[in-house]
Amino acid sequence: MRVSDLIHLVARLADVVLSRRLTPLEQAEVAPYLQFPMERDMFWGQPRADQRHGLEAARFVAAGCPGRHELIRAALLHDTGKRHARLGPVGRSWAVLRRAAGLAPTPRIASYLDHGKLGADELATAGAKPLVVAYTRHHHGERPDGIRPEDWDVLQDADRAFLAGPPSLANRSQRPRLARLPPYDGVSERVRGAP
Numbered sequence: 001m002r003v004s005d006l007i008h009l010v011a012r013l014a015d016v017v018l019s020r021r022l023t024p025l026e027q028a029e030v031a032p033y034l035q036f037p038m039e040r041d042m043f044w045g046q047p048r049a050d051q052r053h054g055l056e057a058a059r060f061v062a063a064g065c066p067g068r069h070e071l072i073r074a075a076l077l078h079d080t081g082k083r084h085a086r087l088g089p090v091g092r093s094w095a096v097l098r099r100a101a102g103l104a105p106t107p108r109i110a111s112y113l114d115h116g117k118l119g120a121d122e123l124a125t126a127g128a129k130p131l132v133v134a135y136t137r138h139h140h141g142e143r144p145d146g147i148r149p150e151d152w153d154v155l156q157d158a159d160r161a162f163l164a165g166p167p168s169l170a171n172r173s174q175r176p177r178l179a180r181l182p183p184y185d186g187v188s189e190r191v192r193g194a195p
């Protein structure tokens, strides 16, 4: 495991431990972007740290692409498959370390490491757009043909934006303060037929 991977791991651990529950205002901000009952179950069934990670990633995308609702939804929902493993911060770190050491995963760890596929399969069943499903499935791998390079870069930047650097409180306080998600009526992008 590289030093940068270790820093990433520790930063993510700090994120999970220190994340605040979404406020009622933030819950109302997210709600219009959850279009199907299964999506709502998936998002709100996550631990608070994953809910906040999804919201922060979605805000990051919205800051650069405010009209790209499916892109914002992809950022919001991409890690929802993690909830199946029910692993806390220590278990998650252990899962990553075991994988780095080449040890065979336990069923829970396998579920955690496979969270992209698990979430994508659920989103496909829910009726989510191909972009949302594809990003969720591939976000820890290579860009699939169905996602344009510029869209992929924005989503990857959003996923990593809050994990860079040492996990000190000072660093956390220097994170960019992103604006709230733009209002969404749930239909505009679908009507336009944009990806």
Ligand SMILES: [Fe+2]
Pocket (backbone or CB within 6 Å): 078, 079, 115, 116, 139, 140
């Ligand atoms: Fe992930």
Ligand SMILES: [Fe+2]
Pocket (backbone or CB within 6 Å): 053, 078, 079, 159
């Ligand atoms: Fe993520």
